[in-house]
Amino acid sequence: MTAPWDDWNHVLKLDPDKELPDGVTYGDLCATGTDAIEIGGTTGMTEENMSAVIRACAEHDVPLYQEPSNPSVVVEEEALDGYLVPTVFNAGSPFWITGAHKEWIRLEGDLEWDRTWTEAYIVMNPAADVAELTEADCDLSADDVAAYATVAERMFGQEIVYLEYSGTYGDEEVVAAAGDAVSDSALFYGGGIHDYDSAHRMAAHADVIVVGNLAHDRGVEAVRETVEAANEA
Ligand SMILES: CC(C)=CCC/C(C)=C/CC/C(C)=C/CC/C(C)=C/COP(=O)(O)OP(=O)(O)O
Ligand SMILES: O=P(O)(O)OC[C@@H](O)CO
Numbered sequence: 001m002t003a004p005w006d007d008w009n010h011v012l013k014l015d016p017d018k019e020l021p022d023g024v025t026y027g028d029l030c031a032t033g034t035d036a037i038e039i040g041g042t043t044g045m046t047e048e049n050m051s052a053v054i055r056a057c058a059e060h061d062v063p064l065y066q067e068p069s070n071p072s073v074v075v076e077e078e079a080l081d082g083y084l085v086p087t088v089f090n091a092g093s094p095f096w097i098t099g100a101h102k103e104w105i106r107l108e109g110d111l112e113w114d115r116t117w118t119e120a121y122i123v124m125n126p127a128a129d130v131a132e133l134t135e136a137d138c139d140l141s142a143d144d145v146a147a148y149a150t151v152a153e154r155m156f157g158q159e160i161v162y163l164e165y166s167g168t169y170g171d172e173e174v175v176a177a178a179g180d181a182v183s184d185s186a187l188f189y190g191g192g193i194h195d196y197d198s199a200h201r202m203a204a205h206a207d208v209i210v211v212g213n214l215a216h217d218r219g220v221e222a223v224r225e226t227v228e229a230a231n232e233a
């Protein structure tokens with residue numbers, strides 16, 4: 001079975017609750033060479049701001065995926081290629097593992113299953129909004145993370161394991177351990193990638209690197225550098 005991310009090296013994550021730097025457009029960011037755009041964030045999400053970003057990216061030739069942080073912000077936009085739905089393996093409450101998903105299905109009934117996938121998150125930065133919201137246990141060694149990655153892949157059949165350091169650059173040894181632990185699943189890494197070197201280092205361990213804040217803080221050239229690094233790693 002092929003998956004959309006099989007040939008991805010780089011994903012750009014755009015947060016609808018954050019501004020772009022002066023003079024930067026969504027079109028410019030779509031044209032950085034990134035393999036796909038994920039639209040989402042932890043706080044401040046609405047159907048309106050999600051749709052606005054999706055529409056701004058729609059006319060550009062890059063795959064678009066919504067990453068909803070709760071069922072009430074899922075939008076049906078024609079421009080979307082699909083949905084990447086988080087489940088947080090180290091969450092403190094089962095709501096963020098399966099509860100929100102159960103509520104979503106209860107409200108929606110059937111989904112577009114052929115374009116809906118889950119991402120098995122392991123949340124690592126205790127200061128990030130996502131860690132606070134999900135009460136994640138971030139006190140994890142490399143062995144713990146590797147074991148979670150194996151549980152996700154082998155026991156729960158997760159096709160994507162997402163090591164999430166959002167807002168901070170991760171521990172390369174931990175990322176390497178996660179990379180060694182997965183075989184068929186894709187390892188996504190996100191957090192603190194800010195230049196060619198940081199992108200290149202993480203891309204050596206992960207199948208896909210995810211770049212977020214950089215687009216909002218620094219803009220197009222900085223993102224383009226990380227795309228080059230991902231493709232050269
Ligand atoms: C069932 C449905 C449709 C949704 C539930 C999906 C779940 C379980 C969400 C929980 C995890 C979550 C909120 C993911 C959002 C994506 C994410 C991690 C964004 C970036 O993290 P931030 O914590 O905003 O980073 P900053 O602190 O840098 O802003
Ligand atoms: O914003 P940054 O720190 O680049 O993190 C990227 C992404 O993993 C956030 O969900």
Ligand SMILES: [Mg+2]
Nearest residue numbers: 041042043129
């Ligand atoms: Mg946030």
